Amino acid sequence: MPLTPCRGPPTSTAREAAGVAYSDSQIGRAIERIPGVSSPRRSGPALASIVLDDRWARLEDGAFVVVDAERDVKPFATDPAREARLWEATTELLNAAERAGA
Structure with missing residues (x-):
């Protein structure tokens, strides 16, 4: 049975069927270590900055921000x-x- 990317019974069932012993949180922590992959710890402050800081107040519909820079x-x-x-x-x-x- 293939592993599914969703949480809940399908993932649990797939893990049990495959005899794999790991949790979703363990998988998440492992994935966060991959360079370029975001985590709540890193992306949370960046999102708060976009919402709250005066630096971004001029942005309008369609603006696209990556980490801390506006992109065309x-x-x-x-x-x-x-x-x-x-x-x-x-x-x-x-x-x-x-x-x-x-």
């Missing part, structure tokens, strides 16, 4: 019409899932 985005990333279509599609998918009892 392609024009389609700030297209209001495209954003509206994505929200409509999201609403349709959520409504369909609700009707299906998911």
Whole structure:
């Protein structure tokens, strides 16, 4: 049975079936040691800075920040019409899932 990336019964079942003895938190701590992989300890202060610091107060819709620097985005990333279509599609998918009892 393959391991799944989600938490809960599917992951537990897969671990038990494979006879593997590790926890989700152990896996998370191991993954955090990989260079370039974020952790709550590192990303939490960065997110708080973007939300609270005056340095970022001028940012508007479509702004993209990586760690502590604003990055340029392609024009389609700030297209209001495209954003509206994505929200409509999201609403349709959520409504369909609700009707299906998911």
